[in-house]
Amino acid sequence: xxxxxQQAGDPxxxxxxxxxxxxxxxxxxxxxxxxxxxxxxxxxxxxxxFAIRRINLEEPEDDAxxxxxxxxxxxxxxxxxxASNADEAIRIARMARASGxxxxxxxxxxxxxxxxxxxxxxxxxxTEVLAAExxxxxxxxxxxxxxxxxxxxxxxxxxMPGGAPIxxxxxxxxxxxxxxxxxxxxxxxIIDAGLGSAADVVQAMELGVDGVLMNTPVAKAVDPVRMAQxxxxxxxxxxxxxxxxxxxxKRYATASSEYEALKVK
Amino acid sequence: MKLTVNGKSAEVExxxxxxxxxxxxxxxxxxxxxxxxxxIDKSAWEQIGLTEGMRIELVHFVGGG
Numbered sequence: 001x002x003x004x005x006q007q008a009g010d011p012x013x014x015x016x017x018x019x020x021x022x023x024x025x026x027x028x029x030x031x032x033x034x035x036x037x038x039x040x041x042x043x044x045x046x047x048x049x050f051a052i053r054r055i056n057l058e059e060p061e062d063d064a065x066x067x068x069x070x071x072x073x074x075x076x077x078x079x080x081x082x083a084s085n086a087d088e089a090i091r092i093a094r095m096a097r098a099s100g101x102x103x104x105x106x107x108x109x110x111x112x113x114x115x116x117x118x119x120x121x122x123x124x125x126x127t128e129v130l131a132a133e134x135x136x137x138x139x140x141x142x143x144x145x146x147x148x149x150x151x152x153x154x155x156x157x158x159x160m161p162g163g164a165p166i167x168x169x170x171x172x173x174x175x176x177x178x179x180x181x182x183x184x185x186x187x188x189x190i191i192d193a194g195l196g197s198a199a200d201v202v203q204a205m206e207l208g209v210d211g212v213l214m215n216t217p218v219a220k221a222v223d224p225v226r227m228a229q230x231x232x233x234x235x236x237x238x239x240x241x242x243x244x245x246x247x248x249x250k251r252y253a254t255a256s257s258e259y260e261a262l263k264v265k
Numbered sequence: 266m267k268l269t270v271n272g273k274s275a276e277v278e279x280x281x282x283x284x285x286x287x288x289x290x291x292x293x294x295x296x297x298x299x300x301x302x303x304x305i306d307k308s309a310w311e312q313i314g315l316t317e318g319m320r321i322e323l324v325h326f327v328g329g330g
Contacts, residue, residue: 027329027330028327028328036328049330050327051326051327051328051329052324054322054323055271055291055323055324057271057275079329094304095324096326098307099296099297100307166330193330213330215329
């Protein structure tokens with residue numbers, strides 16, 4: 001069975017859109033645009049995230065990001081990074097939509113510069129307002145099961161709990177919570193932030209999340225293009241493993257061949 | 266005309282918002298513009314008249330996660 005056949009029976013739908021990949025890829029911090037584009041291509045990601053910033057009017061050359069991405073139709077997920085409260089996030093979201101690029105928005109509100117952890121109360125407020133304005137809202141949030149449910153009720157199209165703080169590569173700090181979030185969810189759950197390697201990705205997918213959003217672990221890997229491929233395969237492997245139902249863990253051995261009946265004596 | 270563009274005061278020869286975009290050579294790029302906190306739709310860039318002291322924000326997409 002090919003990957004696309006597997007996906008045909010196991011689609012990921014967000015905001016009414018059927019996505020071709022469970023890999024959401026960030027576009028920051030790559031060594032150069034060529035490596036970035038190769039990583040995007042190899043990842044087979046459909047959803048790409050961006051940030052919105054003031055144009056540097058002295059040096060307005062750094063907006064090439066969207067110009068090279070014509071090789072495939074992508075779904076663009078701008079974020080509200082830089083916002084420290086709901087009002088700022090709402091303003092950035094409206095700007096993002098005014099570009100005409102997308103009405104998807106990743107709500108990202110950090111009130112602490114050291115941890116960049118999301119502010120849950122402001123995130124909930126912004127999600128409510130933006131969902132009511134017709135945005136497809138994907139809030140980045142803490143790994144709290146009740147909060148994730150509240151975000152869903154506020155109109156989030158998918159909920160994106162962090163595995164660990166952004167860019168740390170610490171992996172999934174609270175797999176128990178992520179498991180509960182998945183069990184309770186009525187919308188897709190995307191692990192966003194904190195992952196480091198393919199092992200973390202497989203763990204996330206085996207916990208039953210619907211997808212993974214990464215940036216730093218790909219962009220800052222020694223070989224970002226290969227890492228993009230590793231992450232893609234990890235997502236597929238983890239998803240298949242989750243769907244296939246792993247064996248229970250046991251304390252003692254069970255032989256792979258029947259042991260007693262036909263034993264050579 | 267004296268304007269505040271992206272937080273800095275600037276002297277720009279401009280009658281409409283579109284002139285500001287041209288001044289900074291941003292025409293044809295994916296830019297979102299605000300005047301005094303209100304987003305101005307691209308279709309109105311050539312109609313919106315500017316007055317002294319307006320605060321203009323010009324933003325774009327950059328790489329991010």
